[in-house]
Amino acid sequence: MTDQDCIFCKIIAGDIPSAKVYEDEHVYAFLDISQVTKGHTLIIPKDHVKDIFELPEETAANLYRAVPGVAKALNKAFEPNGLNVLNNNKKPAGQSVFHYHLHLLPRYGKEDGFQ
Numbered sequence: 274m275t276d277q278d279c280i281f282c283k284i285i286a287g288d289i290p291s292a293k294v295y296e297d298e299h300v301y302a303f304l305d306i307s308q309v310t311k312g313h314t315l316i317i318p319k320d321h322v323k324d325i326f327e328l329p330e331e332t333a334a335n336l337y338r339a340v341p342g343v344a345k346a347l348n349k350a351f352e353p354n355g356l357n358v359l360n361n362n363k364k365p366a367g368q369s370v371f372h373y374h375l376h377l378l379p380r381y382g383k384e385d386g387f388q
């Protein structure tokens with residue numbers, strides 16, 4: 274289940290290069306091209322699903338199962354002081370890539386510009 278016009282499907286297929294953080298049968302995680310904070314990572318299901326309103330429970334379960342491990346890997350690699358998990362659904366909510374994804378944002382404190 275891929276969408277040939279979707280950049281995240283192309284990243285999963287390896288047609289667009291990405292900095293891989295984690296991969297399993299169901300999930301791919303990679304550094305966001307625009308690093309809002311150091312280590313900003315996107316975690317996506319391998320199935321093309323537009324947003325949370327189309328996300329099957331099984332796909333959600335497979336995706337979220339991987340989240341704690343990716344968060345721990347980011348903690349180890351970047352040593353932040355905190356971490357946000359964020360998700361935008363549909364354009365008015367800030368979604369710009371219409372393949373469901375979670376943002377994992379390591380947080381460092383004042384210096385990351387968000388306090």
Ligand code: 5GP
Pocket residue numbers: 280289291292303304305306307315360361367368369370371
């Ligand atoms: P959204 O705004 O949909 O929640 O987030 C989409 C994210 O995808 C943005 O943070 C944007 O920087 C990231 N992004 C868009 N195109 C690419 C790409 O080709 N490679 C990577 N690694 N990230 C991308």
Ligand code: ZN
Pocket residue numbers: 275276279280281282283320321322371372
């Ligand atoms: Zn896709």
